[in-house]
Amino acid sequence: MWAFATGLVVVGDLIGSGAAQEQAIVGETPNLAARLQSVAEPNSVVIAESTRRLLGNLFELGDLGLQDLKGITGPAQAWTVLQASSAEGRFEAMHAGGLTELVGREEELELLLRRWSKARTGEGQVVLLSGEPGIGKSRLTAALLEHLGPEPHTRLRYFCSPQHTDSALYPIISQMERAAGFAHGDAAQAKLDKLDTTLAPCPHRRDTRKSVRRGCGKPA
Numbered sequence: 001m002w003a004f005a006t007g008l009v010v011v012g013d014l015i016g017s018g019a020a021q022e023q024a025i026v027g028e029t030p031n032l033a034a035r036l037q038s039v040a041e042p043n044s045v046v047i048a049e050s051t052r053r054l055l056g057n058l059f060e061l062g063d064l065g066l067q068d069l070k071g072i073t074g075p076a077q078a079w080t081v082l083q084a085s086s087a088e089g090r091f092e093a094m095h096a097g098g099l100t101e102l103v104g105r106e107e108e109l110e111l112l113l114r115r116w117s118k119a120r121t122g123e124g125q126v127v128l129l130s131g132e133p134g135i136g137k138s139r140l141t142a143a144l145l146e147h148l149g150p151e152p153h154t155r156l157r158y159f160c161s162p163q164h165t166d167s168a169l170y171p172i173i174s175q176m177e178r179a180a181g182f183a184h185g186d187a188a189q190a191k192l193d194k195l196d197t198t199l200a201p202c203p204h205r206r207d208t209r210k211s212v213r214r215g216c217g218k219p220a
Contacts, residue, residue, distance in 0.1 A: 005160040009026065056094040109143055
């Protein structure tokens, strides 16, 4: 079982020796995390309210209610992590409550809109938007989509993940799962049925379905 809390701590000198060596950590936060372990079921993850606020909608959580924990002043809200959420991407999961106003990116937005205008006339365009984490790349992309509004377009979104570097096709697989409406706990046959429905308009559906079935270890 695992328990997590978020907050300020004081990190002191190293204690112990060899493989058991670790830094001394003092504060209410590690104490809260340790006490939360008492309400955690085997093979589960429990988090404090302070950690939940940082997660947005990245995970589906179960409410464990207020807990009276030894050594903690007042009842502490606890949550158990159930599974990853079905949010399309990290940006959407962290901004479920709405977006802040886009400030200082008028020039970049105008450039994207000009490229979109050219693409609409049949002149293909490619735009690479790069920069350090946190400077607003995803927010700028969201602003572009807001401007497109009801204009006819097809949007395909692919997300890489540092936890899936061993799967070269992870972004493609994830996009197909979202498009087909896969749900947590779906059996293999249910997933194939949903893929059939999604691929129905495709002229090469039969060949594609065979490839997918082989990838799932089922007869084509």
